[in-house]
Amino acid sequence: MKKISYLLFSLSLLSASFTSAQTKKTIVAATKVFPAEVARPKLVVGLVVDQMRWDYLYRYYNRYTNGGFKRLVHEGFSVENTFIPYTPTYTACGHTCIYTGSVPAVHGIIGNDWYDPETKKNVYCTEDSTVSTVGSTPSAEGNMSPKNMLTTTITDELRLATNFKGKVLGISLKDRGSILPAGHAANAAYWYQGSTGNWITSTYYMKEVPTWVADYNKLKLANKFYAKNWETLYPLNTYVNSTADEKVYEGKTSTFPHQLTQNIDKNFDAIRSTPYGNTITLDLAKLAILSEDLGKDNITDFLAVSCSATDYVGHGYGPNSIEAEDTYLRLDKDFEEFFNYLDKQVGKGNYTIFLTADHGAAHVPGFMKENNLPAGVVSDRDIANKLNAFLNDKFKVNNVVLKSMNNQIIFDHNKTDNGTVSFDVIKSASVEFLKRLDGFQNAVDISKIAQTTLQEIQKMMITNGYNARRSGDIYYVLQPNWFNGGNTGTTHGNWNPYDSHIPLVFMGWGIKQGATNKTHYMTDIAPTLAALLHIQMPSGNVGEAITEITDK
Structure with a gap:
């Protein structure tokens, strides 16, 4: 009996010693994880x-x-x-x-x-x-x-x-x-x-x-850069990652050097479309x-x-330009x-x-076609006009489409709510009409997006972009490298x-050196x-x- 009691006593001491050692380790670890002051960059x-x-x-x-x-x-x-x-x-x-x-x-x-x-x-x-x-x-x-x-x-x-x-x-x-x-x-x-x-x-x-x-405003530094004009940083013939200097599908005068002196004290806005x-x-x-x-x-x-400035230059000349x-x-x-x-x-x-x-x-669509690649452009005004003409002819509703913008169709709800045709019927007919237009890949009634056959990534992106109080009624998806704009320069939005x-x-x-190819999103920043x-x-x-x- 004494041996058993002694054994239990020894085990309790060992347990206490072990617990004490673990507690010390925990305290040390906690000290490392939670420093006395929160560390941040300046x-x-x-x-x-x-x-x-x-x-x-x-x-x-x-x-x-x-x-x-x-x-x-x-x-x-x-x-x-x-x-x-x-x-x-x-x-x-x-x-x-x-x-x-x-x-x-x-x-x-x-x-x-x-x-x-x-x-x-x-x-x-x-x-x-x-x-x-x-x-x-x-x-x-x-x-x-x-x-x-x-x-x-x-x-x-x-x-x-x-x-x-x-x-x-x-x-x-x-x-x-x-x-x-x-x-x-x-x-x-x-x-x-x-x-x-x-x-x-x-x-x-x-x-x-x-x-x-x-x-700083008094210096009017735009004038200083205008006086330099815009010449290439390196010899023109070394820009091997770009197209030729002059292309008809570039939206602005695209021959180097770009003359800027005419803007001095006159057009301060022009500096936006230069690297300056x-x-x-x-x-x-x-x-x-x-x-x-x-x-x-x-x-x-x-x-x-x-x-x-990168955006202004990109819109004006396109991704493949020397500019x-x-x-x-x-x-x-x-x-x-x-x-x-x-x-x-x-x-x-x-x-x-x-x-x-x-x-x-x-x-730029012109660049793509020049290299036998698919591309094209659509126009918001044309989309709205064509859809209005179709709906007027089919349902006798006049100008029920208010706007086409941000890849969305916005209806005049005063007309859709009071008309003889239900809004759901108008939307359904509109979706089918839009699908048949040149450059269109698909169109969906946003309120019914879960039931569509769109790719999941497209569903996610359209849903994330839809604000119930500010967005339109129909969303349309263009074919790859088709966009809403003109025939010169480029744009974005798809x-x-x-x-x-x-x-x-x-x-x-706080940043280590390295890289990852795991998929992340802008929302993670x-x-x-x-x-x-x-x-x-x-x-x-x-x-x-x-x-x-x-x-x-």
């Missing part, structure tokens, strides 16, 4: 390159410097298969999705503009009649704010997490490229006014621009870092920058200077940066990979940043954190 920089197809990372790779795009890929982590999970793939939707982790169905930005069936008016994504221009003479260009965006952004969540001590600024040539990323609670958003050459904001943010912006538009954007970004002391203390700041190639080679050099500035001003290892795009772009496959590279604080910063996800977030980018 500055987060978001770079959105407007209309940058994923393949541009590699199409011009051999000509990039070591300090621009190559530095991002070599030092950072590239998420190679990142896709947009909704349609239409437009600028406003893309910038909003990146920063909200959400989709148009939730955040409400369903296009650059849309028709509001409730107010029966066209709506521009950032329009706000309650605010006015700051930094220039009164103009509709300044009557802008984020009020039409229904959710918070990752930048808003940073402001909340730091009790509004962390600064947030947005900068872009486009109002929508600066306002939507900066969020509702931003300290400032600045965009370019083409009529004056000024960087402006609105009374939503402030009553007057700070001195550093006012002084990106240069002045990044110059202002550097000045903002310096003047606003971004990244100078232990409270994380956020600078959201969108380089829009597009030269623009990316120049942007690469601008990025090298910008990254070096961040290293000097904030400190290498003190900032986190990510680069992505709001959408891609289709090849579900296809050339419009929806985007680059995504993280670099800097914001929750990834939230996880990295240990802050809450945006209020409409539907994405997931990309855990591959860090060892944590």
